[in-house]
Amino acid sequence: MKELQERNELNKLVFEKTTVTEIIIDLQTNTVIDCNDLVLKFLKITRQDIIGKTPPDLSPKYQPNGQLSSEKTIEMTQLAIEKGSHTFEWISLSSDKKEIYSEVTLTLVKYRGKDVLHVASKLIEEKKALEEKNLNQTQIITQIQDSVMSTDLEGNITTWNLGSQKIFNYTKEEIIGKHITVLYRKEDIIFNQNYLSLLRKKEALLIEVYLVSKEKKIMMCECSLSVLKDSNKNIIGFIAVSKDITQRKKDEQLLLEQKADLHYLAHHDSLTGLSNRISFNNNLISLSQKSTPNKDNLALLFIDLDRFKHINDSLGHILGDKLLQEVSQRLQNIVQANGTLARFGGDEFTILIQTNNHGKDASVLAQKILDSLAQPFYIDTHTLYISSSIGISLYTQNTDDASKLLMYADTAMYKAKEKGRNNFQFYSSEMTELALKQIVMAKNLKEALKNDEFVVYYQLQMDAKHNKIIGMEALLRWIHPTLGIIPPDEFIPMAEDLGVIVEIDRWVMKQAMRDIAQWYKYGFNPGVLALNLAIKQLHKKDFIEFLQNTIKEENFSSDWLELEVTEGQIMQNPEDSIKVLDKISSLGIEIAVDDFGTGYSSLSYLKRLPVDKLKIDQSFIRSLPDDDENSAITKAVIALAKSLHLNIIAEGVETHQQKDFLIKHGCNNIQGYLYSKPIPAKEMHLVLEKNYL
Numbered sequence: 001m002k003e004l005q006e007r008n009e010l011n012k013l014v015f016e017k018t019t020v021t022e023i024i025i026d027l028q029t030n031t032v033i034d035c036n037d038l039v040l041k042f043l044k045i046t047r048q049d050i051i052g053k054t055p056p057d058l059s060p061k062y063q064p065n066g067q068l069s070s071e072k073t074i075e076m077t078q079l080a081i082e083k084g085s086h087t088f089e090w091i092s093l094s095s096d097k098k099e100i101y102s103e104v105t106l107t108l109v110k111y112r113g114k115d116v117l118h119v120a121s122k123l124i125e126e127k128k129a130l131e132e133k134n135l136n137q138t139q140i141i142t143q144i145q146d147s148v149m150s151t152d153l154e155g156n157i158t159t160w161n162l163g164s165q166k167i168f169n170y171t172k173e174e175i176i177g178k179h180i181t182v183l184y185r186k187e188d189i190i191f192n193q194n195y196l197s198l199l200r201k202k203e204a205l206l207i208e209v210y211l212v213s214k215e216k217k218i219m220m221c222e223c224s225l226s227v228l229k230d231s232n233k234n235i236i237g238f239i240a241v242s243k244d245i246t247q248r249k250k251d252e253q254l255l256l257e258q259k260a261d262l263h264y265l266a267h268h269d270s271l272t273g274l275s276n277r278i279s280f281n282n283n284l285i286s287l288s289q290k291s292t293p294n295k296d297n298l299a300l301l302f303i304d305l306d307r308f309k310h311i312n313d314s315l316g317h318i319l320g321d322k323l324l325q326e327v328s329q330r331l332q333n334i335v336q337a338n339g340t341l342a343r344f345g346g347d348e349f350t351i352l353i354q355t356n357n358h359g360k361d362a363s364v365l366a367q368k369i370l371d372s373l374a375q376p377f378y379i380d381t382h383t384l385y386i387s388s389s390i391g392i393s394l395y396t397q398n399t400d401d402a403s404k405l406l407m408y409a410d411t412a413m414y415k416a417k418e419k420g421r422n423n424f425q426f427y428s429s430e431m432t433e434l435a436l437k438q439i440v441m442a443k444n445l446k447e448a449l450k451n452d453e454f455v456v457y458y459q460l461q462m463d464a465k466h467n468k469i470i471g472m473e474a475l476l477r478w479i480h481p482t483l484g485i486i487p488p489d490e491f492i493p494m495a496e497d498l499g500v501i502v503e504i505d506r507w508v509m510k511q512a513m514r515d516i517a518q519w520y521k522y523g524f525n526p527g528v529l530a531l532n533l534a535i536k537q538l539h540k541k542d543f544i545e546f547l548q549n550t551i552k553e554e555n556f557s558s559d560w561l562e563l564e565v566t567e568g569q570i571m572q573n574p575e576d577s578i579k580v581l582d583k584i585s586s587l588g589i590e591i592a593v594d595d596f597g598t599g600y601s602s603l604s605y606l607k608r609l610p611v612d613k614l615k616i617d618q619s620f621i622r623s624l625p626d627d628d629e630n631s632a633i634t635k636a637v638i639a640l641a642k643s644l645h646l647n648i649i650a651e652g653v654e655t656h657q658q659k660d661f662l663i664k665h666g667c668n669n670i671q672g673y674l675y676s677k678p679i680p681a682k683e684m685h686l687v688l689e690k691n692y693l
Contacts, residue, residue, distance in 0.1 A: 023119040080106035147242040169214040269343040272328035280342035288402040298395035299362035301351040302409035306421040308347040366424035387422035457678035465668040471527035474512035513554040524688040558588040585610035618652020625661040
């Protein structure tokens with residue numbers, strides 16, 4: 001009895017203290033009749049919760065193979081009864097619904113005098129995780145698009161994934177066991193074999209090599225090489241991960257070529273092949289910053305072709321381009337390697353040279369250029385003669401600022417044009433501030449729109465007899481960041497020469513229509529908007545369409561608009577002007593002839609024009625009423641307007657005497673400082689607010 005008691009205590013100790021979960025199941029009821037504490041710990045339940053439960057009660061509905069837990073319990077129990085013991089994998093379910101993987105052994109034993117099943121379970125979570133990880137890694141390596149292969153120490157291929165098959169077109173059966181050199185070009189075999197020797201020392205390499213497919217297609221591949229080790233850290237082979245980068249290399253080469261082309265295009269003129277403005281400026285800054293003995297002896301020549309625009313306009317741009325190419329060739333022959341020649345833009349060229357004699361070399365070079373360009377040019381069937389104006393500035397005699405050096409040479413070039421063209425001038429401090437101001441304006445005018453430097457001012461037009469606002473004229477002002485307010489008569493001619501007048505003109509139209517429409521919306525009555533129209537605008541094919549779209553976009557009414565064209569502009573091409581003005585008039589827009597009396601127009605054309613109003617030029621108004629000649633002209637224009645049933649307005653009215661004279665002779669509508677200077681939109685808003693609210 002004592003031995004039996006001791007044995008029971010030992011069994012109980014083993015049952016409770018073992019690291020294996022143990023459960024006793026009654027064969028007749030298939031329910032739990034006992035278990036050790038480890039079971040309770042893993043399932044997170046109490047002994048009362050487990051006693052009387054069946055294995056399916058403690059498990060999810062399905063087991064790993066998709067079999068119902070209840071069915072698998074019956075099957076495994078039967079095998080254990082037949083064999084005495086049976087081992088298999090099982091999933092249990094804890095009270096917090098966590099699945100627990102274990103390896104279960106069912107053993108038929110005697111317990112308390114009857115046959116029972118002893119269930120011993122060993123957790124296999126780590127084993128399952130490792131198996132899952134290995135499976136995932138195997139699938140990744142197998143399915144990866146890059147080539148992943150391994151070799152033994154001799155270089156014989158031992159593994160081969162689908163990526164390898166796709167790149168090299170060998171199947172796994174064709175390649176396994178073959179030497180890695182089957183993928184090498186013959187000329188690279190010895191060279192590539194050296195990588196394997198080097199790999200033993202470095203254990204990892206990233207290389208670019210040529211490899212060959214089954215069809216002998218040569219590919220540039222990026223290969224990541226590493227050693228393969230066993231569990232004892234011994235090298236047992238090599239691993240190669242390869243990517244076909246043939247196309248990438250071609251693309252990189254193409255990009256390099258394109259980059260070189262773009263760099264060339266960015267720094268050279270496409271027409272002449274000379275350096276362009278960007279390249280010249282960079283070279284100028286570079287030379288001025290270099291610490292060399294000749295640094296302070298730079299001379300800059302700014303060359304402008306005289307009357308080139310006339311050739312371009314009369315003979316066409318194609319011939320003009322050919323002339324520029326011939327000019328650039330002559331300049332290259334003169335300068336050769338003694339300086340930097342560039343086409344600065346249009347018909348402007350620049351040359352930068354080093355001089356050791358205070359500009360004498362520059363003057364000699366300038367004279368050579370004048371003489372060369374004075375010789376006739378034979379282009380197609382034409383014999384062309386052209387001259388040039390050259391400005392010269394010296395570094396550091398004139399300035400030690402490279403950017404000013406260019407500006408001074410440009411200024412000197414304008415001085416050469418003033419001197420009659422076909423000559424050169426050195427920059428000097430005596431050159432007027434006005435010339436510099438004009439150069440600055442010309443350089444900045446093209447950017448003024450982008451930089452929001454333009455502002456629309458408005459000047460009232462009044463019915464002087466009834467002291468009533470009848471409209472206002474939109475007048476453009478340029479608010480230059482350094483020069484301040486610039487009136488239109490100073491920059492409009494430049495805008496026409498630079499070819500930006502149409503763009504500026506259209507901006508004014510949009511802005512002025514927007515302001516007038518807004519004032520009408522507020523309940524004011526600003527009257528008719530008078531807009532000056534550049535003659536180039538009339539000859540634009542899309543002008544009528546632009547005008548209609550703008551009126552619609554700005555919620556403007558066509559009967560609020562009056563377009564002013566000068567008498568001189570109309571008479572440049574009266575027939576075409578009549579056609580376009582007829583279309584404008586058909587839209588319900590009034591036409592006014594500005595500066596009337598100064599353009600020597602024909603009355604026969606005036607009768608044919610769809611004109612609604614004449615504006616008496618301020619040059620006739622200024623001396624009224626004392627000047628007999630201007631008084632007579634003014635009265636004649638008023639009489640002419642009445643006889644043609646046209647409205648009439650006088651501009652430039654500044655005194656009450658002028659106003660009284662005009663009213664007396666039938667011109668009630670006036671515009672001028674007597675009533676209002678041109679003012680910005682905010683100030684005009686206050687004027688309207690005062691008159692209508």
